[in-house]
Amino acid sequence: MLSPELIIHYSIVAAIAFLILATVSSMCGKYRLATAGLFSFFLCCTLFFGLRAYLKQFFPFTDKVESFVTLSVLIALCGLCYRKRVSNKEFTALLFLALASAVTIFVFDDSIRYPTAYLRTFWYPLHVPLSFAAYAFWFLAGIHSLFEYREIKNGETAGSTHSLVTDLNRNGFIVFSLAMIFGGIWGYLAWGSYFMWDSKLLWSVILWMFYGNLLHIDSLPRLTKWKTPLYLLGIVIILVTFIGTGFFSRSIHKF
């Protein structure tokens, strides 16, 4: 009889295999196969999260393996939601990011542990997935901006997709603002402060202000040429916020 831990392991291996299938199919232009692969990926991830939630008796977003899989799922989901508004290349690039996030889990030792007392609050599952959803929107904004820039440079018109980057940024900004609000409420209840001098919090403020500033860029013609580099810089800031402070700092948010 398979133990729950083994089923979890097989489910994530199968999920990643389906994600690879979706990415390769997308690269080859096989639209339906890519969609089928993605839905199979989501299905396997549902099993992965469901069993972990059962074993932990809590929402399964509390360790680094779960965090990277959650990010992967949300990036893939974001790609699926915007699939009709972005090119196949952009969609494939996003799937590569989702895949990169998912395969990162093999670097870590996956032992399922109960969450600490501080994590046991409903503010936590509101705070973390919303932050990752914002990263997903902003990743797609960065990718779309880059492809849009290449199209303009190659003499092709950007057409109706002109406002998509700003739309994606707006959605990311809304979701990230909510994540910060929920995180602040949790911080006030758990540690007595909605803000602390902590690397992760400082970089989250940086991220919020950075993308908040980028919301104004379409109204500032002087800065339009900087739009793509700034959106790409945004991806770097996301990586510093998520990976840099999560692994290479003394942050209380460190994995």
Added chain:
Amino acid sequence: MMVIINLAIGSLVMNMHADLYPPFFPFDLNFFFKPVSSVHSWLYALLVTFSLFSINLFFCLLESFIRLVNSRSNRRRQCAALFIHLALFLTMIAHLHDGFKGHTEQLMITSKESQLTDLGSVRAESLKTLSHPDGSLKDTEVMLQFTLNNGQTVEKQIAYNEPAIFDGGKREVIIQGGDNRPAGIVLVRQSNQSEIRLQQHLPYAVKGGHIMLMEVTPSQLGMLMAQIDWQTTSGERSRKMLVLDHQAGIHTKLQLAGETYQYKEIFKMPVVGVQYIYNPSIPLMLNALVISLLGLILLISLPRGNSN
């Protein structure tokens, strides 16, 4: 952008000076001024850039407001922008206010009364520890009894993520950890089977003198030992050891002035580590929260391509 660069520099400086900036470092701006230090230059620069940013933001707000009043179309977008900028402005003021006027105390609460500045006193009534099946801590629930400065007595339960809140959120007592620890021992007087509750460092009058429990410590064999100070009425003092384990036979008994005292049990009392926090800017922060949520709702409802 200057604010962002300053924050990034601050993050790096704080990461490099682990000795100066402890983890769980609260938002206390006074820390950076007592004393003023060159290491904190990033924060002084941050305050300057944030001040300039706030002035800029204030005039943006005025302009947005005037534009909103004069505008007849696209008002939803302008309202969203106005609300979010106003919330940011209020948040920054609230941070500054809290940073300089707020304070945090760390204290241990036991069944004896402890004082909380400007609030009253508090004592722990009971403590319950909840564990996961693997023995790791799930939660700690502590019942506290507060006697407020106006004489009112209030009972509140605190746990992780569930603080005791007063003054509309301006004051809160937050658990940091706690346990039921040995507070004393119960002895049975053999002659009449009456019980003596011996609390640590409190003398207790018995036949022929006083006894006082000094401390309870584990022995080299792992058994708990009680050190008891015995003082006769004539002033002679001696130290007695008592094994707090019923398997230890004769070593669980004390012979004092012809009377035998038998160890019965250890009694415990809750000891809770808490943070008592005063944050005067909570009402302002709550206003900023409501305004920002309104702004975000308006932003969500904007049609696509109309967000910049």
